[in-house]
Amino acid sequence: MLTINEIKEYFKLENSSPNKDLGQNFLIDHDAILKIIDSLDLKKEDKLLEVGPGLGSLTDDLVGKTIDFSAVEYDTKFVKFLNNSYEGKNIKIIHSNILKFKDIYQNKVIGNLPYYITTDIIEYLLLNFESIKLAVFMMQEECFERITALKGKDFNSINVFLKYLFNIEKVLKVNKTSFYPVPSVNSIVIKLTKKEEKNIGFAQILYKIARILFQNRRKTIFNNLNTLLKNKENTLKVLKDTNLEPNLRAEQLKLEDFENITNVLLKLQVFKL
DSSP states (O other): OOOHHHHHHHHHHTTOOOOGGGTOOEEOOHHHHHHHHHTTOOOTTOEEEEEOOTTTTTHHHHTTSSSEEEEEEOOHHHHHHHHHHTTTSSOEEEESOTTTOOOOOOSEEEEEOOGGGHHHHHHHHHHHOTTOOEEEEEEEHHHHHHHHOOSSTTOOHHHHHHHHHEEEEEEEEEOGGGEESOOSSOEEEEEEEEOTTSOHHHHHHHHHHHHHHHSSTTSOHHHHHHHHHOOHHHHHHHHHHTTOOTTOOGGGOOHHHHHHHHHHHHHTTSSOO
8 A cells, every 4th residue: 555655756756646537536544445355255266356456555455365366457557557566466457447348257356436437337347247246345425325225316226236136235434534635525335245046137137127117217117117018008917917006106116126027027028037
């Protein structure tokens, strides 16, 4: 972990400065770092992926803990810094946009996620790569509240997917003063542990159906679902079979309601596992 002075010196040498728009706030609280890493429950045989290591705040204490460790970084100057810092160490530094990176086989993932693409990264990784069994992400507090909401205006399709497939645990709150530069809000570290009894294929279809039901929040679940089925009688039958009133809105549903709709649509072979 670099100190504030070392971070300042680095950017001075680079004739640059941290880009707040890209979420370049560097964690400088080593106690918080150790708690975050501890929540990964790392074993030597684990295969670990770090998203956006930046200047290595977490990376320093992760190197050597697993047999397989990769870090995906988008910023060219940080890639150069990381390659120099960890030359000869058991880590693979990959210069790529995580949202376009496809060579993901790791069972655990960790990252301090930029605010503006937090949800995009979570959706991309957890929807598309079945190998991931445990994820630890740091995000701004308001983002945590949004993606864990189970009712109201923040309740959405990604919330349905996460709640179905993962056990969600709030690990710790990290004060904004634990970063340099100091951001405007505090951060939350969240731990997502996959429920082994749940089916990823079902979860992916559940997510697709939830997106349809949430696609126009002002419309009823009947209207949104009918955009898929394109048959009012069939749409009414699906809702009757799931004991749901047609005039409800998606944000009024419970997780089990989304599961029930998914099961009915699977039986009707609208979707296939």
